[in-house]
Amino acid sequence: MNSGATLSTSSLIIASSLVLISLFFSYYQKLNLEKETIIGVIRAIVQLTIVGYLLNFIFGLKNPFFTTLLLLFMTTNASFNASKRGKGIKNGFLISFIAIGIGAFITLFILVVSGAIKYEPYQIIPIGGMIISNAMVAIGLCYKQLLSNFKNKREEVETKLALGADILPSSIEIIRDAIKTGMLPTIDSMKTLGIVALPGMMTGLILAGTSPIEAVKFQILVTFMMLSTTSIASFLACYLAYKGFFNGRKQLI
Amino acid sequence: MSILEFSNVSFSNEGKSILKNLNIRIESRDYISIVGPSGSGKSTFLKLCNNLISPSEGNISFNNKNVSEYNPIELRKEIAYCFQMPHLFGDTVMDNLSFPFKIRNKKVDMDRIKYLFSLFSMDEEFIDEKVLNLSGGEKQRIALMRTLMFTPEVLLLDEVTSALDSENTLIVENIINKLNNEGSTVLWVTHNDEQSIKYANKLLTLENGEIKSLEVLK
Incomplete structure (x- = not known):
């Protein structure tokens, strides 16, 4: 997976003129996006530079403890982000942390045990980042769907409660629908892999000089792990979150 | 012996007072018609009875x-509530009629289901009908059958004949009267004055x- 592709800083500076094109369009079309664009570009440069140095440092350490710490940091950030998406979900942060954490842990565990990847920072961190962010997006979608379903299907849930059903059978359809909503983008993108676009990771590997066949192998691996993490995280997030829509008397809040 | 008793019960939602200081004793085997203008708190009263909501006071x-x-789940099985808007779920009528069995971990009793169809003078072929194809009146009767699958101690009905023609209204009234005579x-x-008395x-x-007011009719 390692190759010596380099990009000279001067070429990068020349390439930055591409930003000017975007700024020009924004100004010309009165889109009022100049400020946003500049802030975006500066943030991208600063954040990525910091991450670059940080990763360089951690990769050099080759210390499993730091690698784990970084994974936890990524999971925390992702959980925070997902819980923001699910405003109205009780204990959103904690639920997200458990869902993403367990989803990522199981997937990485299988990958490492099977020998597909090594528990070394240069492999674990980019792969961990990919699955954690994928899980974050998935459970964000789950939350949105749970919130809208519990609002729109209130009467159905209350009808079932009134018949003497516990909260799980009263909400099972809503839970299933939300899990599906979380997983569908991953399944859909799987179907179009290679036809609509070359996935980012594969593109990166090819750019860095890996043969397309090798890159494809890694991409297939990535696809599998995205699928497993998304399903674990969506499942856990929905099953943990639905309870928050009821109180101790099993009444819909 | 009183089966349900409200003592100084009030209910408010988001700062809005809906029921104020209710005191009522409901005797076992009572058959009470509840009337009043829209928004007078009738449905809220029923929801309080089967603990879908809890009183703010009292x-x-x-x-x-x-x-x-x-346990609210066990309570709701004894105090069954049939909603004003018949809400059928799933795909078919069977999904709805098998639900009361499923939540009790019991095998679906087809004899009971068929008995209810005959009681309601409805064709058994409705069992496999899609919920989407039912008329308002059919939905209302299926929803009521679902509530009556296991005979409850207390039966709460919220305008359950509003979508029925006079013939079917009569059938439902007789079924409910029979259940009352048998102990529910x-x-x-x-909203029907004639029905209420x-x-x-x-x-x-x-x-x-x-x-x-609480008038004694009989």
Whole structure:
């Protein structure tokens, strides 16, 4: 997976003129996006530079403890982000942390045990980042769907409660629908892999000089792990979150 | 013996007072018609009875024990509530009629289902009908069958004949009357004056969230 592709800083500076094109369009079309664009570009440069140095440092350490710490940091950030998406979900942060954490842990565990990847920072961190962010997006979608379903299907849930059903059978359809909503983008993108676009990771590997066949192998691996993490995280997030829509008397809040 | 008792019960939602200081004793085997203008708190009253909501103030007791001491799931099986809007779920009528069995971990009793169809004078072929293809009146009767699958101690009905023609209204009234004679306590919200005094032994009138009157009819 390692190759010596380099990009000279001067070429990068020349390439930055591409930003000017975007700024020009924004100004010309009165889109009022100049400020946003500049802030975006500066943030991208600063954040990525910091991450670059940080990763360089951690990769050099080759210390499993730091690698784990970084994974936890990524999971925390992702959980925070997902819980923001699910405003109205009780204990959103904690639920997200458990869902993403367990989803990522199981997937990485299988990958490492099977020998597909090594528990070394240069492999674990980019792969961990990919699955954690994928899980974050998935459970964000789950939350949105749970919130809208519990609002729109209130009467159905209350009808079932009134018949003497516990909260799980009263909400099972809503839970299933939300899990599906979380997983569908991953399944859909799987179907179009290679036809609509070359996935980012594969593109990166090819750019860095890996043969397309090798890159494809890694991409297939990535696809599998995205699928497993998304399903674990969506499942856990929905099953943990639905309870928050009821109180101790099993009444819909 | 009183089966349900409200003591100083008030209910408010988001700062809006819906029921104010209700005091009522409902005797076992009572058949009470509940009337009152829209927004007088009739449906809220029924929801409080089967613990879909809890009072903001005061106590409700069922068989002389505070409702909050019961497991809400078990309580709702004894105090069954059929909604004003018949909400059928799943794909088919069967999905709805098998639900009461599933939540009790019991095998679906087809004899019971067929018996209810005959009681309601409905064709058994409806069992496999898609919910989407049912008329308002059919939905209302299926929803009621679903509620009656296991005979409850207390039956709460919220305008359950509003979508029925006179013939089917009569059938439902007779079924409910029969259940009452067999021992179920009935609380029936209705807008139909004739219906409200036909079988009931008491007439409860709510107005602006308060009990206006409780007349003994029989």
